Amino acid sequence: MSELFVPVSGGRLFVVDEGSPAHPPILLLHAGIANLRSWDALVPVLLAAGYRVVRYDARGYGRTETDDVEFSERADTLAVMDALGIGRAAL
Secondary structure, three states: OEEEEEEEOOEEEEEEEEOOOOOOEEEEOOOOOOOHHHHOOOHHHHHHOOOEEEEEOOOOOOOOEEOOOOOOHHHHHHHHHHHOOOOOOEO
16 A cells, blocks of 8 residues: 655645556545545455555545645546556546
């Protein structure tokens, strides 16, 4: 498991990347009332099934840091994928 911060405009996103980079990636997006830990129970199941599991705290949640700036959830998701070298992933 690796933990990292991905820089984005006005902040940085806290990301957890688990499993082999050679496995198919699944990017888990949490609800607007939670953080990446909401997926804790599902991650071991996905890893056992042979997936790479990536999740991150959206702005305003968990360990992600952000200024009060306009941002795009889509751009943040793409920034995480780009930082990890992921071209395509199931969401």
